[in-house]
Amino acid sequence: MRRFGTSVLTAGMALLATGVTAPTAWATAPAPVVIKIPTTVVRHYLSDVNGAPYGVPAAATTLHVALPADIRNLPGLAYGWEADMGEVPVRTPIAPGTAAIDVPAPSFADNPYRSYRLDVFSDMSWSGAPMYVPTQTGANLSATFFRSTTAGPSVIPVDLAVGEKVTDQFTSAAAVSVPAGGIVELVGAKGQFLGGPDGSWSSPGAPEGYFFPAGGGNDLRPAVSADGSTLTVRLPSVLPLSEDPGQEYLQIRQSAAGSPVSQSVSALVRITGAGHAAIALTRPTVTGTPAVGSVLTAHAGTWYPTPQSYQIGYQWLRDGKNIALATRSTYKLTAADAGHILAVRVTTSPYGYAAGSAVSTGTHSVTGLTAPKATTAPTITGTARVGAVLTAHRGVWKPAPTSYRYQWYRAGKPIPGATKTTYKPVAADRGKKITLRVTVGLYGHTNGTALSKALTIR
Numbered sequence: 174m175r176r177f178g179t180s181v182l183t184a185g186m187a188l189l190a191t192g193v194t195a196p197t198a199w200a201t202a203p204a205p206v207v208i209k210i211p212t213t214v215v216r217h218y219l220s221d222v223n224g225a226p227y228g229v230p231a232a233a234t235t236l237h238v239a240l241p242a243d244i245r246n247l248p249g250l251a252y253g254w255e256a257d258m259g260e261v262p263v264r265t266p267i268a269p270g271t272a273a274i275d276v277p278a279p280s281f282a283d284n285p286y287r288s289y290r291l292d293v294f295s296d297m298s299w300s301g302a303p304m305y306v307p308t309q310t311g312a313n314l315s316a317t318f319f320r321s322t323t324a325g326p327s328v329i330p331v332d333l334a335v336g337e338k339v340t341d342q343f344t345s346a347a348a349v350s351v352p353a354g355g356i357v358e359l360v361g362a363k364g365q366f367l368g369g370p371d372g373s374w375s376s377p378g379a380p381e382g383y384f385f386p387a388g389g390g391n392d393l394r395p396a397v398s399a400d401g402s403t404l405t406v407r408l409p410s411v412l413p414l415s416e417d418p419g420q421e422y423l424q425i426r427q428s429a430a431g432s433p434v435s436q437s438v439s440a441l442v443r444i445t446g447a448g449h450a451a452i453a454l455t456r457p458t459v460t461g462t463p464a465v466g467s468v469l470t471a472h473a474g475t476w477y478p479t480p481q482s483y484q485i486g487y488q489w490l491r492d493g494k495n496i497a498l499a500t501r502s503t504y505k506l507t508a509a510d511a512g513h514i515l516a517v518r519v520t521t522s523p524y525g526y527a528a529g530s531a532v533s534t535g536t537h538s539v540t541g542l543t544a545p546k547a548t549t550a551p552t553i554t555g556t557a558r559v560g561a562v563l564t565a566h567r568g569v570w571k572p573a574p575t576s577y578r579y580q581w582y583r584a585g586k587p588i589p590g591a592t593k594t595t596y597k598p599v600a601a602d603r604g605k606k607i608t609l610r611v612t613v614g615l616y617g618h619t620n621g622t623a624l625s626k627a628l629t630i631r
Contacts, residue, residue: 205405206351208440210361214341218244218312221336226288228321233278233329236318240293241334244312245270249296252276254289267293278329281320288319293333303420306344306439338433345440353447354410357423359440360403366438367401368427375426404438411477412447413525451476451529457519463536465510465617471502471517474531480521488518490532508617511541540619545570547623551611557628559603565594567611568623574613582608602630 218241227236244250250267252274267274279289297311314333343361351357359366396405404425412421421442428435454475461469473485489499491513496504506515514537520530549569555562567577581591584605588596598607606627613621 203352203355205356205358206349207358207360208345208349208442210343210345210359210365210438210440212343212362214343215307216243216310217307217340217342218314219338219340220314220316220333221338224316224336226317226319227329227331228323228325229278229281229318229329230321230323230325232327233325235328236276236278236291236331237273237328238276238291238293238316238331238333239273240267240271241314241337242272243339244293244295244314245272247295247310247312250293250312251295252291252293254279255292279318285320288317290315290317291331300344300346304344304346304422304424304439304441306424306437307342308344338435341434341436343436343438348441348443350443350445351408352445353408353412355408357406357408357440357442358403359406359423359425359438361438362402364401365436366397366404366425366427368397376424379421379423408442408444409477410447411452411526412444412449414449414527415525416447448527450527451478451480451521451523453519453529453531457517457531457533459515459517459533459536463506463515463538464540465506465508465542467506469504469506469515469517469536471504471519471533473502473519473521476521476523476529478523478526480523484522484524486520486522488520490516490518506539508541510539511617511619512538515539542618544619544621545572545574545613545615546621547611550623551609551625553607553609553625553628557598557607558631559598559600561598563596563598563607563628565596565609565611565625567613570613570621570623572615572618574615574621576614578612578614580610580612582610598630605630 238252246269250269250271251264252267253264276291281287293312293314295311295313296309297307297313298309300306300308314337316331316333343365345359349357397403398405406423421444423438423440423442425438426435454477457474458472459469460472461467463469469489471487471489473480473487487500487502489496489504491510493514493516504515504517514535516533516535518530518532520528522528547568547570551568552566554564554566557563563581565579565581567579579592579594581588581596583602585608596607606629608627609625611623611625615621
């Protein structure tokens, strides 16, 4: 296991469901899985890694090292030197109860540019993989020394209590199985999860990609009970491809601002049923006017985990089928789209996860370009009496159509079968008004229509 520290449519565009269910990164959770945190505490004493080093002048012969009172009786207390090139320190025991030790000052004769680290440590034991948390109270304090060219005393006072940090470790070592998307309740002592004034949370051992620092990034959705005894955490439904669900653990750390004491709570968790493909938290959307010549813009929605922009791919769809070469976030509608439903499929491939995809809702049928208009209306020629032949003249249109359809009307109602350029009135037409409607078509344009003046049949 790897560790880690964690649209809206414009006017003219409406939504039309395409039958795709919007996915969710968080499964419907069953009852919380309760993990009781033992009251037994293991203390780990450490030095501040940012502590200032000590300069050792040429006249110095001795380091007078004061030991913090809280480590003086730890079992196996000892000290040893470790150089900056990684030599293994020689262990020199320290008698129980010792308040300070005198150690010969390091010599820089062989290399004036090297540094030395003095370690004071006790017996320690650690749990196994994957948590590696201390199971025995112990210490590992250190001070770093470098050659100083300024004059100074022969005895250098060193106080290991300066910059000392303390971690109180609470561990629930028994593995607990939790379904993907499930909820874990860590139950401890009253006030255990309050964190202190201005406290902060982190979880470097949580399932990879999930953490909850104070003020944001709350992927695990933590919640603390009013009395501080319970921390509720929701686990994700998605894990990286490299993750072994059997090797996950939660490690919650909190500390009050300015306090040298921090708290660490660890629990081994096995996540069951987790997927590895990225999933959409909100569905992709499309903005723009669904008309030939207009530009549609795809919006990827939100995903878990969050992809980088270069990890997002687009494929525009016409009636659910791929449009060749339409793989950008924008798409200009063409005449071929008129009358069809347009949508976009978004695919994301965040590093370490399987690719996931989701389809936007579709647009209403795409409208074509402006319909051709009759600059000269259709007309009818011939004798307006029963048995005579009437002839249709389609008129003049701009832009010029490529197809024409005809429909004859009697008293405003279409005459069944009367769809040719000529019509012979019958007895039923006597005394009625006959008109002609011409419908024209042009590729990529909305159909145009125009009506002739009426003739009354004798």
